[in-house]
Amino acid sequence: MPDGGQLRESWARIVADPHPLQPWRDGAAFPWADPDFSERMLRLHLDQSTHMASRTLPVIAAHVGWLEARLDEAFGPGAPRRVLDVACGPGLYCHELARRGHRAWGGDVAPAALRHARAVAADGALACGFFDLDLEDPSRQLPAEVADLDAVTLWYGEVHAHPPEATLAALCALAARLRPGGLMVLEYQPWDLYPREDLREWRACDGSPFADGPHFWLQQYHWDEASRSEINVHWIVDPATGAARRYAQSGRAWRDEELAALCAAAGLGGGVFLPPITGVDGRHEFAMLISRR
Ligand SMILES: C[S@@+](CC[C@H](N)C(=O)[O-])C[C@H]1O[C@@H](n2cnc3c(N)ncnc32)[C@H](O)[C@@H]1O
Numbered sequence: 490m491p492d493g494g495q496l497r498e499s500w501a502r503i504v505a506d507p508h509p510l511q512p513w514r515d516g517a518a519f520p521w522a523d524p525d526f527s528e529r530m531l532r533l534h535l536d537q538s539t540h541m542a543s544r545t546l547p548v549i550a551a552h553v554g555w556l557e558a559r560l561d562e563a564f565g566p567g568a569p570r571r572v573l574d575v576a577c578g579p580g581l582y583c584h585e586l587a588r589r590g591h592r593a594w595g596g597d598v599a600p601a602a603l604r605h606a607r608a609v610a611a612d613g614a615l616a617c618g619f620f621d622l623d624l625e626d627p628s629r630q631l632p633a634e635v636a637d638l639d640a641v642t643l644w645y646g647e648v649h650a651h652p653p654e655a656t657l658a659a660l661c662a663l664a665a666r667l668r669p670g671g672l673m674v675l676e677y678q679p680w681d682l683y684p685r686e687d688l689r690e691w692r693a694c695d696g697s698p699f700a701d702g703p704h705f706w707l708q709q710y711h712w713d714e715a716s717r718s719e720i721n722v723h724w725i726v727d728p729a730t731g732a733a734r735r736y737a738q739s740g741r742a743w744r745d746e747e748l749a750a751l752c753a754a755a756g757l758g759g760g761v762f763l764p765p766i767t768g769v770d771g772r773h774e775f776a777m778l779i780s781r782r
Pocket residue numbers: 518521522542543544575576577578579580581582596597598599602622623624625644645647
């Protein structure tokens with residue numbers, strides 16, 4: 490039986506959550522850099538039965554084939570390309586690029602994902618390198634060799650996951666590593682796909698990215714029109730002890746013209762908006778924007 494005092498404390502914390510929630514103020518990002526969280530997320534990244542966290546390997550191969558075609562259009566067919574994948578997770582895009590003969594680098598904050606990315610590259614003698622990169626910390630410099638790039642990619646809506654000023658600063662720093670004419674490739678969630686309603690739900694589950702073993706999972710979603718942002722809060726309650734942990738993630742929605750303006754402010758132009766690459770999963774695969782330095 491859970492301890493009654495612990496349960497009362499957990500319920501009091503859950504009930505004390507602000508209503509309505511305010512994106513960014515009441516929680517900005519999951520603890521991606523936390524070792525335990527990172528280990529659980531790695532399992533989700535590699536799970537071939539879902540497109541959550543990372544898409545399945547065949548979809549990633551299709552995305553990389555699409556990127557090769559866009560690079561051929563931009564620079565003519567052929568040569569090995571130099572590509573940086575930002576927020577690369579377990580490096581699945583870099584691995585696929587390297588298998589196709591390109592030079593790829595990936596940066597992320599998640600230790601387990603980076604460990605996996607490096608191990609696969611070493612096992613396969615793949616031409617890719619991985620490093621710690623915090624998109625929100627401009628003091629962490631990219632390695633000097635990651636320059637003169639043909640493309641920088643931010644897959645899976647990463648352009649929404651940070652406060653707008655941090656996103657702009659990151660895009661400026663990344664654009665500077667592109668060769669002239671190089672491609673900034675953003676997979677983004679179109680404005681119309683954001684739910685404009687408040688949602689609350691709970692479920693009991695045997696395991697999730699938030700905890701191993703059985704737990705209650707209470708989720709609250711709020712859309713804030715003023716900041717054009719969403720917030721998702723997850724309370725994870727351990728039925729054995731009554732202890733509760735809170736995770737929150739905010740996201741900034743961008744209209745197409747705002748995203749184009751953001752890229753322009755980072756010195757990127759000629760934005761081309763394109764539909765999702767495979768269309769395999771309406772919830773977990775988004776539209777594409779290509780801008781050029
Ligand atoms: C949804 S996953 C996508 C991973 C990968 N792009 C893919 O599609 O397989 C989001 C990734 O962003 C990373 N991330 C979150 N915050 C970050 C930050 N501030 N800087 C760099 N990476 C970050 C996470 O660690 C995670 O690997």
